[in-house]
Amino acid sequence: MNLQAEMATLVEEFKTTDLTQKSFSEQKGIGFHKFNYWYRKLRDEQPAGTTGFLPVRTQGSSVPAEAMEVVYPNGVKLRVPARDLSLLSGLIRLY
Incomplete structure (x- = not known):
């Protein structure tokens, strides 16, 4: 497994935890700055349309x-x- 694939696996694992990047990288035995670099790099390389937002629920919502x-x-x-x-579109793009 190459470094990028290894780090991508670690980033995906990190996303399933409640740990901070610092705690997670310490547990995995890698430097915080190295992990943070790969986290940002892989996040910025996400394909268009994968923003991390959940789908909009239109039924059973408590919002008027x-x-x-x-x-x-x-x-x-x-x-x-x-x-x-x-306005809604602009707010979504801000993140």
Whole structure:
């Protein structure tokens, strides 16, 4: 296995944990800066359309029909008018 494939495997494993990058890299015996470099490199190489967001749920939502809620991976939640799709699109691209 080459280095990039090995690091990609570690990055995917990291995403399934609740650990910080520093704790994870210490547990795996690799330097934090090395892990962080590969984490960012592989994240930036994601194919278009793979943003890490979850699919939009339209049934059973507690958000009123006239609003949509954007929840970023860091936990920040924003409610925006559902009719303003350009604003919604812009907020999604910010992350």
